[in-house]
Amino acid sequence: MKKVLITGASSGIGKALALAYAKKGFTIGLTARREDILHEVAQECKNLGGTPFVYKLDVQDAEKCKSVAEQFMKDAGGIDIAIANAGIGGDDGLYTGSSEQINSILNTNILGVTNTLMPFIPNMKEQHSGALVCISSVASFMPLPYHGGYSASKIAIRMIFDSWRPTLQKYTIKAVSICPGFVDTPIVKGPARRFPMKSAEDAAERFVKVIDLGYSTYIYPWPYHILIWIVRLIPERFYNWLIKKMFGKPIT
Numbered sequence: 001m002k003k004v005l006i007t008g009a010s011s012g013i014g015k016a017l018a019l020a021y022a023k024k025g026f027t028i029g030l031t032a033r034r035e036d037i038l039h040e041v042a043q044e045c046k047n048l049g050g051t052p053f054v055y056k057l058d059v060q061d062a063e064k065c066k067s068v069a070e071q072f073m074k075d076a077g078g079i080d081i082a083i084a085n086a087g088i089g090g091d092d093g094l095y096t097g098s099s100e101q102i103n104s105i106l107n108t109n110i111l112g113v114t115n116t117l118m119p120f121i122p123n124m125k126e127q128h129s130g131a132l133v134c135i136s137s138v139a140s141f142m143p144l145p146y147h148g149g150y151s152a153s154k155i156a157i158r159m160i161f162d163s164w165r166p167t168l169q170k171y172t173i174k175a176v177s178i179c180p181g182f183v184d185t186p187i188v189k190g191p192a193r194r195f196p197m198k199s200a201e202d203a204a205e206r207f208v209k210v211i212d213l214g215y216s217t218y219i220y221p222w223p224y225h226i227l228i229w230i231v232r233l234i235p236e237r238f239y240n241w242l243i244k245k246m247f248g249k250p251i252t
């Protein structure tokens with residue numbers, strides 16, 4: 001039976017990934033801070049044919065990430081796929097005079113990913129197989145006003161994966177960066193909800209396929225390729241004018 005650990009499995013994309021893997025009969029490590037919700041997700045996974053294990057975890061806690069990884073590998077009998085999905089949005093708190101808001105985003109979305117994934121790498125190296133997955137974002141290709149921390153965190157993890165990929169290939173470990181555009185989950189707030197969104201279920205079904213195929217960087221859905229291409233081509237002044245019109249106020 002294949003084994004996958006998912007962070008941020010209590011909601012949105014992480015929950016949808018857990019259910020998609022449950023349908024395939026996987027053993028699934030469900031982690032997040034809200035343990036009560038994880039138990040409900042675990043029951044749904046069982047109903048769909050999966051074997052879930054629940055672990056309460058804050059991805060900012062490196063020691064706890066390590067012990068949860070070790071416990072999951074004991075409970076499940078190994079690891080095939082580790083998905084660093086947990087993440088937070090929110091604005092930088094640009095005028096608050098404090099780095100608290102932006103640092104919380106950077107800590108969760110960058111260090112949370114390395115805390116989650118690094119404990120699995122020695123096992124994957126030894127077994128010469130496995131897949132590491134991070135959920136980056138289309139926001140990693142374009143700076144959004146008031147969201148420097150979020151965009152930067154998503155570039156950072158994509159860059160870490162770009163750096164790791166050629167080295168890990170030697171041990172047939174895949175490093176898959178997934179870059180979603182808007183997906184209908186609680187993280188999408190304020191003016192962003194005006195944009196077309198894919199459902200978390202559709203997104204997860206697609207992500208399970210691309211992880212299996214071992215894509216390097218996957219942008220979802222495909223029209224975002226065109227948007228990213230346009231953003232690269234237009235002059236910076238025009239981009240800044242346009243993006244300020246679209247996201248003129250902080251999204252809290």
Ligand SMILES: NC(=O)c1ccc[n+]([C@@H]2O[C@H](COP(=O)([O-])OP(=O)(O)OC[C@H]3O[C@@H](n4cnc5c(N)ncnc54)[C@H](OP(=O)(O)O)[C@@H]3O)[C@@H](O)[C@H]2O)c1
Nearest residue numbers: 008010011012013032033034058059086087182183185187
């Ligand atoms: N939805 C989109 O449009 C979109 C687009 C691009 C990228 N993404 C990325 O996709 C990932 C999943 O987001 P989502 O859209 O599914 O949002 P979501 O529904 O808000 O889910 C976020 C998940 O992360 C968990 N989480 C947050 N902080 C955590 C922490 N410190 N420790 C452990 N778990 C934590 C939350 O669980 P608890 O609160 O229970 O801990 C929750 O399960 C994020 O990395 C996000 O940046 C989303």
